[in-house]
Amino acid sequence: MSRKHPKQKTLSTATPEEIQAVTDEHFSREPVLTPPLKNWEEDLPENNTKQTVPGKLIRVTEINDTWMEIPRYENIMWGGAWLSVITTIVPLVVVIWMCVDTFSIGFDFPTLLILFMFLLFSFSMILLSLRMALFVPRDQPIRFNRKRQKIYIFDYHRKAWNPWVKWPATVKVFDWADVHGEISRESDRYAQGFRLYGSVCQPGTHNVIDRFV
Template sequence: MRPIYCKKKTIYVPAGMTNNEPPKTAPPCTGWQEDLPSPFDAPTLEPGLAPHTPNFQDDIYLEICRSAMAYRGIVSILALIFLISILVDLPWVIRHTNPTDIESVLQEIIMLSLSAWCTVVLFRADLSAPRDLPIRFNRARNKIYAYNFKHQWWNPFDKGKVVPVSYDWFQVRAERWSQTGALPNGGLIFKWGVTLSIVAPGTNNVIDRFPLVTMGANEHAWAYICTYMQEGPSALSPPGEPKDHNDALWCEFALRLAPKVNWPSEMDLESRTAP
């Protein structure tokens, strides 16, 4: 059940149900469930970023963290195990493949090629993205700055690239989404989150779109950001200690191998200062 907080009472709505209102953005995000309050509407939910804490927060700007994927490092370990199993089996495959049997040779080449492709794609997915994908919300300038990363997951030769963007706060729209996928064993996997859609001024036409907090952000995170932008940090609970998104523990090998966050110098200065 998903709680909706109103002024008079709290109503519980089953997860996945919407308020029956059509999407406001054109086009809506994939798996659209509902539009969240606009940047200038009063939040209807209790603000919160749990389990995350802000990277930084003061009277000028708020920075929140995003991760390219949950539990980075696990995918690399699985890819390494997969690679070792291929290398162990390779001598046996070579010895038991008849070189005069063209069909068998082609099958083995295709299987080895697919295995190599899967291994590289898994390593790329875990190691290519920066250590953090922060978003900054600048109250003094009424702007949003997002450190986005784009890549073609299926292309083993694509290292991806960082695409920092900046938009006015009034262009931002938040959409809640959810999706259901099938697992190989017949089970189901559920994904959900909040996407930020950027609309052209004076319209609801989407010109850019990126996740608010990757892997499971909810409406409370959007309420936290709107409260900060509308009322300032004094309206929120005191945040934890600021943290450097480039810091990684010795055991977090995937993060240590991933590129560090490096904002363009002009955007970095602008996003952290008042006009």
Template sequence: MAAEKPFLDRPVKGWTCDLGGPNDPPKGQLFANGEPPNHVDKTYLELHFATLWGRGVLMWLGLPLMLFALWMLPLVLDTDLSALLIGAGGVASCVWITALGLRSDVAPPRDEPIRFNRKRRKVYVYRFHYCWWNPFSRTRWGVRPVSFDWDDLRAESWGQIGIAAGGIAGAWGVDIAVVEPGTNHVIDRFRLAGSNTDGINLWAI
């Protein structure tokens, strides 16, 4: 269901149209497309979603920094104050960046599923949280599931076009906005799919 103007007070960036409401019947024929669901039955539908597409890149980028930290280590043992400060700062920065890259590479789960429970009329989103300034924390990193009421969800289709190294590049997708009950005021938002076709079809299902 398209509209000339967004229904919500804070539309998604690159908004193109609003999709049908959470209780509107789907229009047209539903078809299998994109990533298959993790689980489907009469109780719930669980969709696969991952924010990390490739592993190992950040980890290998951190290796030269660790070698650089080892190269600067003799400066920490230097008696000259300025050399000591430069060496200690350099080593600490290299260790922090390496730890952040390593944890960002291995800590995120392979799947951060979105579960639609039909009987409870709830949607569960399994979000992974980062803490860029403290890569050593045990509590600030990890999956924290959140739940939303089905009636408070609104789907938006979006598209963005930008300039890339090879020319003009575009991205499209469908986001789900969470609104305050009985209003169009957005209080949260999560990604449903990184493709308009996949997202529109999943929302209809």
């Protein structure tokens, strides 16, 4: 004997009161953590909350009985970096050749100053593009160690427009129990859609001391 499943209500069959109740519940939500996340959408369930939605891992670098590592890819146009090197070198060579030809006749201080500024800018752009193409890691992974209950965050601190300073790499270590999940909704030009954040709180509190994507 087949069992009949009760039909779920859809938007077309719901009453205005039910629609209003669902709407009020959605827009009355507030973030649990302090300070709140910008463009906050919702909080993920806590560690001790039963997970009702199956997890989906789109990308996994490696997973075993001890730890799992997932990638975080840097949003850089690697081909554009090489194109920038080429498009900067070509006019640089032409300008240097023209200046050498002009200096054989004579030069003044303003011309020399303009040439120096142009050379400094050109070499800075070439160095910036080369460092982005050759030294910036494609992946900045996150490792979850289940046995130690630790989360390891690899970060590469790239100074976007200053190629003459050091770009350090750091590894942050957090206790798994102190990390809470939050989701934001982005709507700017380069980041649209939902974004998952890991929010690190002081032990036993909801006071955020750090966040990572």
